Amino acid sequence: MTAGQRLTCTWAVAGRRTGRLTIVGDLDYDHADEINRVLVENLGAHPGLRAVHLDCAEVAFCDSYGLAALLMAHRHIRGVGARLHLDNLQPGLTRLLELTRTLEYLTAEAAPSRAEKFDT
Amino acid sequence: MTEPEHATSAAVLEIDARIDTAPYPAVVADAAGIVQALNRAARTLLPDVRVGETLTATAPGWLAESHATLAADPTPGPSPGGAAQGWVDRRSLEGHPVRHDDGTVTWWLVDDTDTRLAREALRTEQARTAFLTEVSTALLGSLNLQRCMETTVTLATVNLCDAAIVMAPAGRGGRYPTVTAVRGGEVVHDVLDVDAEEVPGLAEALQGFPPVPSRWLDPMSVPEWLRPTGFGEVGSIVVTPLPGHGVPAGALILVRGAGAAEFSEEEEVVARLFATRAGVAMSAARMYDQQASITETLMRDLLPPTVHQLSGVEFAARYRAAQDGDRIGGDFYDVHPASEEDEESLVVLGDVCGKGLDAAVLTGKIRSTLHALLPLADDHLRMLRLLNGALLNTHDARFATLVLASVARDGAGVRLRLTCGGHPAPLVVRADGRVEEAPTRGTLIGAMPDVGATTAELTLGPGETCLMYTDGITEAKGGPFGDELFGEHRLHRALGECAGMPAEAVVERVQMLASQWLGRGAHDDMAVLAITAPRGQHLTAVGGHGRGRYTA
Known part of the structure; x- marks a missing residue:
């Protein structure tokens, strides 16, 4: 997909412990890297965060590259000791996260250990 | 002496007295082309021209011809037609004619050597710029390495030399892919299994070292393999590296025949500028080539x-x-x-x-x-x-x-x-x-x-x-x-x-x-x-792969 909408990411801090990244646009091959650029910049500027919310209310489309960006965001947020929350997931994105079984992993309390694996 | 001639001479002498010390050479000749007078500057510039002799016999050809043309032209006026131009020794002169009532003409000769040289330099420079622009356009139009090499040698033979050879860096087996062109001839591709050391500066150029000035290269030392087929005696030769993106793209060898002028310093500069452009184009083409072949290889495996x-x-x-x-x-x-x-x-x-x-x-x-x-x-x-x-x-x-x-x-x-x-x-x-x-x-x-x-x-x-x-x-x-x-x-x-x-x-x-x-x-x-799952009818169908037989 090359004809996606531009992606804008807006960072805000609520208190000293919580960050919020509002994502508007398409999480696709051409744009998804933007969330990690903004995240890395702000995670560095705000040490001590405990939670980072990604507000996905306005995510119109997410392809596999967008999902890779979310997984990378998860890595960055975990890296500073915070927990990732995905807010206002729209049906399309929820479906993608369920299809790939990444939803639990992305929003888990702590890093999933071998004991917690969602085996079947 | 007859009466009219005497009258003319008197008139000339009168003018002569006033122009003798003028800084510009002046020559007076009558309608028949016989010199009537010349001033001191003219005597220095044209020692052969004397009063009473014809211009045709003593003056430079261009001046005599211009005078004859002017004399044959009946249109009256002080300065009909434009100025004449020609060379005396190594000086360029402009002759400005002034026609007198009695049919004589005074040629004022103005030295314009410097202006002319400057103009010629400008023209050469413009032509070179145009050439280099043409080079860039022609070379950047193609990402095909072979075509880039062909374009390079062809352009070189049209503008710089009689024969041009592009040698790419040694490929498989240490052999050099080359492309050769002789002016007006076909472009020839070859792969040479030779020792680059045999040509002074070539091995260095292939490694991207600065070029050796052509006057250091002895045309007699050119090995036979470098001489294009059918090319006569080599007069002068320039070896220039083709600089690529960080790595040399090969060497460009420009050859002129024994009859042609040697490469001047400015021409070598142009050759170098030309080589720079050609080198960049070639290495871009080579990189594209490599990328394309990597893609090709991967495709073959990944398809x-x-x-x-x-x-x-x-x-x-x-x-x-x-x-x-x-x-x-x-x-x-x-x-x-x-x-x-x-x-x-x-x-x-x-x-x-x-x-x-x-x-x-x-x-x-x-x-x-x-x-x-x-x-x-x-x-x-x-x-x-x-x-x-x-x-x-x-x-x-x-x-x-x-x-x-x-x-x-x-x-x-x-x-x-x-x-x-x-x-x-x-x-x-x-x-x-x-x-x-x-x-x-x-x-x-x-x-x-x-x-x-x-x-x-x-x-x-x-x-x-x-x-x-x-x-x-x-x-x-x-x-x-x-x-x-x-x-x-x-x-x-x-x-x-x-x-x-x-x-x-x-x-x-x-x-x-x-x-x-x-x-x-x-x-x-x-x-x-x-x-x-195939529909049941093809009981003995063989799917083209031997073991495709099945029963329903």
Whole structure:
């Protein structure tokens, strides 16, 4: 997909412990890297965060590259000791996260250990 | 002396007295071209010209001719026609004629050597600039290395020299690919197995060292292999490196025949500027070439195989890569035939996140890992876990989604075990047109430390099809308004119309519908693979692959 909408990411801090990244646009091959650029910049500027919310209310489309960006965001947020929350997931994105079984992993309390694996 | 001549001489003498000390040379001649007078400056400049002699016999040809033309022209006036121009020794002179009433003409000679030289230098410079611009345009128009080399030698022979040779850096076996052109002749390609050291400066130039000035090169030392066929004696030679992007692109050798002027210092500068442009164009072409051949090599290995009927099961697949720019996409599929007639074959279809070379490398890794894991194919989850472990890395979150399908002929039908790793579930088209989603789910591969998955087991009756596809199909953006996704709903509906069709027809139809939906819009890779249980009639059908015989 090359004809996606531009992606804008807006960072805000609520208190000293919580960050919020509002994502508007398409999480696709051409744009998804933007969330990690903004995240890395702000995670560095705000040490001590405990939670980072990604507000996905306005995510119109997410392809596999967008999902890779979310997984990378998860890595960055975990890296500073915070927990990732995905807010206002729209049906399309929820479906993608369920299809790939990444939803639990992305929003888990702590890093999933071998004991917690969602085996079947 | 006759009366009129005397009168003329008197008049001349009178003028002479006033012009004798003028800083510009002046020559007075009558209509017949006989010199009547000349001043002191003229006597210095033209020592052969004397009063009473003809201009034709004593003055430079251009002056005598201009005078004759002027004398033959009856139009009266002080200064008819333009100025004459010519050379005396190494000085350029402009002759300005002034016609007198008695038919005599005074030629004022003005030295314009410096102006002329400056103008000529300007013209040469303009011509060179035009040449270099032409060079850039001609060279940058092509990303084909051979054509770049041809253009270089051709342009060189038109503008710089009589023969030109481009030598590329030594290739396989230490031999040098060369392209040679003689002015007006054909361009000749060759591969030379020679010692570059034989030409002074050539070995250095091939390594990108600064050029040796041509006057240091003895034309007699030019080895026979460098002399173009049919080229006479070499007069002068210039060897210039072709600088590339960080690495030398080869050497340019310019040759002039024995009769031609040697290369001047300015010409060598132009040759160097020319070589710079040619070198950049060639190394760009070479890089493109390398890239294209890398892509070609990868493509050959990564391109999905053509699939047919195997062990009594129909397979068909279609693949459409995203863009021509990065032809290797992230989608892949493989069919690993069973080693024994009634064992399972393994089919893999997947999608690697991203595009281009990165995606291609990951694709290659996945395909070879799975190939190695084939003996474990009876446990899909274990296979996925091992694959996941092999793919995990720390520097990015690239992952793949895929479907594993173990396929075996089972009586008239086909038995399937399907496992999704984060991939859209395969769709099953039943004989009555119902479309079902295979009940399998699993984690994507290569991004998270643990993976889980459920395997679905099902059977296809004769004429029934299981379709595996990548999201390039469902996410094809287009339709009447150009921004709608093809979507699963449309795919389901399209498949419903494919009940009872052979595998080839199903993939053809799905691919066609998605492509139509796209129109001319950009798209991701699209891959579809159909597994079909043949309808019962082809009892002795042989699928072109020997062991395709089955009974219904």
